[in-house]
Amino acid sequence: MSSYYIGVDLGGTTVKMGLFTDAGELSEKWEIPTRTEENGRFILPDIAHSIEDKKNEKKIEIAGIGMGVPGPVTDDGVVLKCANLGWGVFSAKDEMTSITGIENVKIANDANIAALGEMWKGGGRGFDSIVMVTLGTGVGGGVIIRGRILTGSMGAGGEIGHIKVKHDETESCNCGGKGCLEQYASATGVVRIAKNHLHPGSEKLEDSCLAGTEITAKAVFDGAKAGDTYCKDVVEEFGRMLGFGLANVAQVVDPDAFVIGGGVSRAGEIIIDVTRRYYNDHVMFALQNKEFRLAELGNDAGIYGAVKLVIE
Amino acid sequence: MSSYYIGVDLGGTTVKMGLFTDAGELSEKWEIPTRTEENGRFILPDIAHSIEDKKNEKKIEIAGIGMGVPGPVTDDGVVLKCANLGWGVFSAKDEMTSITGIENVKIANDANIAALGEMWKGGGRGFDSIVMVTLGTGVGGGVIIRGRILTGSMGAGGEIGHIKVKHDETESCNCGGKGCLEQYASATGVVRIAKNHLHPGSEKLEDSCLAGTEITAKAVFDGAKAGDTYCKDVVEEFGRMLGFGLANVAQVVDPDAFVIGGGVSRAGEIIIDVTRRYYNDHVMFALQNKEFRLAELGNDAGIYGAVKLVIE
Numbered sequence: 001m002s003s004y005y006i007g008v009d010l011g012g013t014t015v016k017m018g019l020f021t022d023a024g025e026l027s028e029k030w031e032i033p034t035r036t037e038e039n040g041r042f043i044l045p046d047i048a049h050s051i052e053d054k055k056n057e058k059k060i061e062i063a064g065i066g067m068g069v070p071g072p073v074t075d076d077g078v079v080l081k082c083a084n085l086g087w088g089v090f091s092a093k094d095e096m097t098s099i100t101g102i103e104n105v106k107i108a109n110d111a112n113i114a115a116l117g118e119m120w121k122g123g124g125r126g127f128d129s130i131v132m133v134t135l136g137t138g139v140g141g142g143v144i145i146r147g148r149i150l151t152g153s154m155g156a157g158g159e160i161g162h163i164k165v166k167h168d169e170t171e172s173c174n175c176g177g178k179g180c181l182e183q184y185a186s187a188t189g190v191v192r193i194a195k196n197h198l199h200p201g202s203e204k205l206e207d208s209c210l211a212g213t214e215i216t217a218k219a220v221f222d223g224a225k226a227g228d229t230y231c232k233d234v235v236e237e238f239g240r241m242l243g244f245g246l247a248n249v250a251q252v253v254d255p256d257a258f259v260i261g262g263g264v265s266r267a268g269e270i271i272i273d274v275t276r277r278y279y280n281d282h283v284m285f286a287l288q289n290k291e292f293r294l295a296e297l298g299n300d301a302g303i304y305g306a307v308k309l310v311i312e
Numbered sequence: 313m314s315s316y317y318i319g320v321d322l323g324g325t326t327v328k329m330g331l332f333t334d335a336g337e338l339s340e341k342w343e344i345p346t347r348t349e350e351n352g353r354f355i356l357p358d359i360a361h362s363i364e365d366k367k368n369e370k371k372i373e374i375a376g377i378g379m380g381v382p383g384p385v386t387d388d389g390v391v392l393k394c395a396n397l398g399w400g401v402f403s404a405k406d407e408m409t410s411i412t413g414i415e416n417v418k419i420a421n422d423a424n425i426a427a428l429g430e431m432w433k434g435g436g437r438g439f440d441s442i443v444m445v446t447l448g449t450g451v452g453g454g455v456i457i458r459g460r461i462l463t464g465s466m467g468a469g470g471e472i473g474h475i476k477v478k479h480d481e482t483e484s485c486n487c488g489g490k491g492c493l494e495q496y497a498s499a500t501g502v503v504r505i506a507k508n509h510l511h512p513g514s515e516k517l518e519d520s521c522l523a524g525t526e527i528t529a530k531a532v533f534d535g536a537k538a539g540d541t542y543c544k545d546v547v548e549e550f551g552r553m554l555g556f557g558l559a560n561v562a563q564v565v566d567p568d569a570f571v572i573g574g575g576v577s578r579a580g581e582i583i584i585d586v587t588r589r590y591y592n593d594h595v596m597f598a599l600q601n602k603e604f605r606l607a608e609l610g611n612d613a614g615i616y617g618a619v620k621l622v623i624e
Contacts, residue, residue, distance in 0.1 A: 072598065088356040129465050143564060144379045145462060148363060152566025153441050154598055162596040163557060166479070166600025175596050244476060251475045252564045284487045286384065286466050 004060045005311050006051050009110060009302030010034065015047055019054060022063065022123070024311055028305060030052075035124035041165040048099040064310030065096060066103035068302050072155025077107040080155050106309035110302055112149045112158055114295075115142025117305030118259045123293035127256035131249050132295065133160055133242075135264035135271075138174065139182040139189070141252055150253070160219035160249060161186070164239045184241035187264050189240035189283040190217040194234045203230045221267035235274055243278025250279070250287045260294025268294065315375040316354075317623050318363050320421060321614025322346065322381045324396040331366060334375065335431070336623055338445035340366075340487055341615060352398035360411040360425055364384045366450035374623030376416035377408060380425035384467025390421040392467050393562050418621035422614055424461045426607075427454025429617030430571045435605035439568035443561050444607065445472055445554075447576035447583075450486070451494040455565055462565070472561060473498070477553045499576050502529040506546045533579035547586055555590025562591070562599045573607025580606065 001021065009016040011034060018029040032050050035042040047067075067093065071082035073123055077093025096105045108116075115124075123132040128147045134140040136239035140159030143150040150157040166179035171192070173180040183189050194205070195214050203212060208230030209223045223231030246258055258279075265271055272292045280288050297304055314334065315368055321328040323346060330341040344362050347354040359379075367374055381404065383394035389405025408417045420428075427436075427444035436442040440459045446452040453472030455462040462469040478491035483504070485492040495501050506517070506527050517523060519619055520542030521535045535543030570591075588604045609616055 011347045079541070081419045145457070150457060150565060154566055156562075156596070157564070158565070159563045159596060159599070163560045164594050177594065177596060185549070229361040244479070248475045248560050251471045252465055252466075252469070252561050253462060254468040254471070256465045282476050282489065284471060284489060286468045287471070293528050 002060060004058075005063055006054075006065045007303035007305070007309050008047055008065065009113065009143060010043065010047070010067060010085070011070050011110070012070060015043070015050075016051060016303055017047070018300070018307060019058070020307045020311065022311070023027030024307070025305070026300070030054075034085070034308040036084070036086050039088070040082070042086060044095055045099060047274065048096070052080050062100075062102055064106075064307075065100065065102055066113070066306035066309035066311070067092070067096070067105070067107050068110040068306045069107060073109050073151070074106050074155055075151050075220070077105065078257070079107070079288070089254070102268070108149055108151070108306070108309060109142075109155060111140035112142040112151065113309065114261070114301040114304030115144050115158070115259070116149055116308050117297055117301040118261065118295050119144050119147070119305070120308045121304050122297040122301060123295045124257055124287050125257040127291070129253070129255045130257050131158075131160070131246070131253065131255045132259040132260055132261060133185075133246065134262035134295075135185055135187065135260065136262040137187055138276045139186045143249075143255070145217060145253065145255075160245065163248060165245045167248055169275065181241060181245040185245070185264070187217040190234065190238055190264065191215050192302055193237050194231075196221050196235065202233055205230060217264050218267070221264075224238050234271065235299050240278045241275030242275045243280075244282050246275065247279050247282035247287075250283050250290065254287060255290065257291035257293055259293050261301065262300075265294055272290060315371060316370070316372045317375055317619045318366075318377045319615035319617070319619030320359055320377065320379040321425065321618055322355065322359070322379060322397070324382060327355070327362075328611065329359070329362060329613070330369070330619060332619045332623065333521065333557065336619070337471055338612070338616070341612070344365075346397070348396070350398070351400070352368070352394070355397060355437035356404065356407055357411060358592070360408070363412060374412075374414060376418075376617035377412065377414055378425070378459070378477050378621035378623070379417070379419050380402070380618045381419060382422050385419050385421050385463070386467055387463050389473050390419065391419070399514070416622050419466060420461055420463070420579045420618070420621060421454075423452035424454040424463070425617030425621065426452070426573065426613040427456050427470070427571070428461055428620050429609055429613040429615070430431050430573065430607050431456050431459070432620045433573040433616050434609040434613060435573070435607045436569055439603070440570050441565070441567045442571055443470075443472070443558070443565065443567045444571040445497075445558065446574035446607075447497055447499065447572065448574040449499055451498045452574070455561075455567070457567075459563065475560060477557045477558045493557040494552060497550060497557070497576070500528040502532050502546065502550055502576065503527050505549050506532050506543075514545055517542060530579065533576075533582055537582060547582065550564060551586030554587045554595050555592075557589050558587065559594035559599075563600060565600065566599060569603035569605055571605050571607050573613065577606055
């Protein structure tokens with residue numbers, strides 16, 4: 001009987017799960033719903049049952065379970081809080097071991113396991129120190145140093161979305177701060193720039209291809225690719241802020257490469273080009289010309305990264 | 313015969329050396345000149361001779377040598393360049409082992425070993441993840457994660473002095489960039505702010521206690537402590553930039569504590585107070601209220617950190 005490993009990416013509505021061989025190949029993936037009622041007390045038992053079912057169905061042994069959760073986690077597997085699961089502070093690792101009888105359990109933050117997954121099998125392949133930035137509704141991040149997640153003292157390592165990139169922002173970020181990277185580089189941030197971007201002398205929104213349409217990040221990047229001046233200006237501002245932020249990240253951790261993922265990154269090379277250009281403008285000489293790559297694993301990054309925690 | 317360890321802090325004009333017991337106590341310290349002629353080819357042999365002399369004088373065995381050098385170094389002890397020593401790229405570790413016959417040799421960047429030293433025996437005692445920022449003529453930095461130096465891919469980890477903290481700076485930093493933390497938070501940066509700081513409605517330099525004197529960072533902090541409005545404004549700007557920069561560092565590495573050292577930090581608690589205030593303004597909630605400490609080891613931080621590399 002071969003040994004297999006389980007990667008779990010626990011989200012607020014769905015738990016994504018993957019069965020991996022001991023060679024790190026994804027053999028099967030499936031999902032179960034996340035039951036958040038009663039402070040999320042069914043979540044870990046549900047996952048354990050699903051693993052047990054898979055084990056019996058396949059007649060295999062499970063040698064380890066890696067899991068990503070949507071909140072801060074210590075290196076010991078203690079969840080510090082997951083508001084949207086209803087969880088407070090407890091050792092998710094110990095509970096998972098206790099329910100399943102499996103000792104090799106590791107837990108990490110979901111943005112961090114996505115970074116680990118992309119380093120292992122995605123856009124960051126071939127590097128062992130990467131910074132991943134996920135441009136979705138918000139901006140998430142993960143920092144991997146020599147193959148290990150930089151977790152941080154309060155589980156808040158790699159919270160790149162709330163790096164400040166502007167002093168004089170007047171609108172507030174979801175976090176309560178002003179001038180966070182997320183306010184410019186997320187999907188909502190790009191839309192916000194597009195709606196606000198009326199600096200003196202620039203083309204007007206009403207004269208652009210966005211006029212009269214629902215403004216989305218995709219529409220902005222499509223417009224820029226098609227040569228629309230207004231959209232190109234918005235993309236420049238997006239890249240200026242993201243490049244500025246990533247330059248500051250590089251000054252701290254000096255990674256081998258940056259990997260850019262999330263929905264916004266589906267716009268493709270235009271994202272890499274504009275970000276890299278402003279990054280090189282802002283970073284010191286020794287840190288210039290880092291690799292910039294697009295993420296490759298999409299929604300599977302989490303299960304890959306989760307299993308990498310336990311498969312080494 | 314007990315075992316001893318040597319910590320070396322190699323600077324552009326002087327080599328500081330310390331003899332440590334295997335319990336990590338500094339038993340003796342001394343200095344030799346740094347001979348930079350002929351591309352610095354005498355530097356390592358001079359250090360080796362000095363160690364040999366100390367060994368014979370004390371009739372002791374040397375179990376390891378740790379060394380800090382003024383430039384980027386890989387984790388393997390390969391110096392990538394030290395312009396002010398005349399050094400190019402070579403394995404300082406291998407050469408040191410070859411000259412001395414001692415296998416346990418480790419090399420790191422000087423700002424990074426100072427951070428390690430302060431964590432071990434100085435202002436960062438009791439923590440294992442710290443960010444040290446050294447406010448001298450320039451601004452240096454070192455990041456320690458779980459007791460280990462964050463070296464970075466090109467040896468440029470912790471180069472906090474060249475984090476960008478302002479978009480619209482018109483003057484250039486020594487690195488060629490514009491808006492680097494070093495332009496505001498170094499001794500020269502504080503003087504620069506004091507000379508430039510004439511925003512509308514603020515008191516004028518000519519009406520402050522700095523009028524007609526040679527402006528130094530010390531004079532600015534002394535003036536602020538004495539209640540001079542102009543100096544207080546300069547200190548606010550210093551703290552605003554340093555707090556903004558360190559908030560962004562925390563968003564990436566989430567340390568236990570910050571340790572502030574270098575000549576400027578001799579101004580004392582006023583530095584901590586203003587920096588912490590702006591830090592808390594800029595950082596996300598989960599990262600607020602980190603510890604801020606003054607460095608304690610002064611010029612000895614380097615030899616402590618260097619020896620810590622080999623004494624574990």
